[in-house]
Amino acid sequence: MPAEYAESAEYATFGLAPAMRAGGVLANGHYQVHRDFVDFIVDGRPLLFRLSDLDAVSPLASDVPPAIFTAHVRGLLLEADAPLAGGRHVIYGCPECEDLACGAVTAVVERDGEDYVWRDFAWQTRAEADLALNGYHGIGPFRFQGAEYRDALRSLLAAPHDGTVSRRVLLIGARVAVLARLAAALRTIGIGAEITRDAGGVTPDELRTYGAVAFGRAVDEEARAAVRHSFERAGADVAYVDGLAPIVPLLVAQIENALDRSPPERRRLVRLVAADGEAGVEVTSTCRVRLTAYRLDRFSRTRTHEIFDGTLPAGRHRIALDTKTLKGESFLVARSSGSVLVEALAR
Template identity: 75%
Template structure:
């Protein structure tokens, strides 16, 4: 086994939820990803739709159990000393498939080796092994320090995924709140933030404004949050289109470092969309527009795997006629842009 060391770290990551083009829902998951040699380990696994065991929305006791296992303070959950590195975002069932690896001590070092895709109790390395990934040797002190910093407060992360919706169109806000809740994001509706206790304002991560909210009302809301010492992201709704607004809010909720995101850029103009990705991944592009009667029109523009770099994708002229927007989604991120005229 190579004695060369790999660096180990952690970073916030997100599995985007959302209302998909076919009307289906995908659950939103915030989790902590493993950073190996400065790069998210998940990005090495192509377009895998999975999350690490260190998810912010699981009970604190379960979070701690997963953490203790990675610290080798508890027995491996699978045979042959194998640990789950990434699992299904919707459930914890092994039958859905998981990326597993052997984690073991070697002196003061910690080694991750024999990565495999596993759906049964025993992994078949010859058939399902990730032969191009690992082994990784980490310095034990660096490895433990990174994981132990999560021990004091996993319950804090579990409490912070709420959105405050402020606007005049109650019907749209109600549909938006229902869509957000269905994918695991808490949402409350209000006309303003006047009289709300500071501790309640501090529970929100994002405030989303409807287009009808006046500048004066927006300023009053911002002032209320500032007085409460609450740091939030503000979203100005582009249009009363629920899937579009969900995408905007999910982008605002993304706490992963910009340099470690798969989706790096999205521009739509001149009859084409330019999408930039950092690693190989499946990308879906969907256009939303409001017709002359303010009805929502949806068109899927692209669904395929892209290699790292910038890609030009033609836009269907009918799909982006008038006031329209493009949403790009991949497993770990979402971007939104108006179509420029």
């Protein structure tokens, strides 16, 4: 390792934490794939948050085949050759595919005695990284204590990884057509979804495979209580979603929000409120935020309005709402690459 890196790289803490790239049905009709992955926590903060407005996932994703997942882990442990020239490893890549041509954040990973060092971060689209043109000069180098680093990564090898997406949602409601469209949308973005009238006939083992239960507005409280009782009896830890309106993109956003169990300090988008003709948005790090409004008109047709799409720095922000287009029962969806929040507008 060059002497300047050895001298300048003080110890940083290293850890791992579950993270997700939120999927969704976007206002333009496109889909954004849901990805669950393991993020790198450096000095107590997701490393991804140091990379402004980057929509990416680590190579340690839940839907990666087991052999490839293991190869990525062993590569970061330097128990296998680096996949890229110059000892470089992919730290974050495209959430939609694994093609380097889409761009990836890479870094040199090497040993210095017992320590591991990540240095020379760069945005890379070709076999060779151009540090002068595409280097992240304000990030790293990071020096990690060997025992802490190895223990964290080897814990992933000890845990079973079957290559399947663990997120599943149970949909319960009276409007079968809406539920069918919602299930199709969820499956398209990578979330398993099944439809039922109640959970009484579902085995406890299957109930424990769900991460959320979504109720339609027509499901009464007695039926909801019976479903909750079935899940509690099975020892299943699920999030419950009360559908705000039969609007598929809105319901997808609600479900994505419910599936996010990460603590607020590890989210980029942490607050959404709407009042007095304004939306209040809070982000913990610089990121792209999209704000979309949905409503049903008097003929039960979905109306969609793009309110805002731009990059916001960390902090609280106010965004003006066009109240003329948000008549009646309207809802806001705020979306960043890793978080989704939903808020009903007061009538």
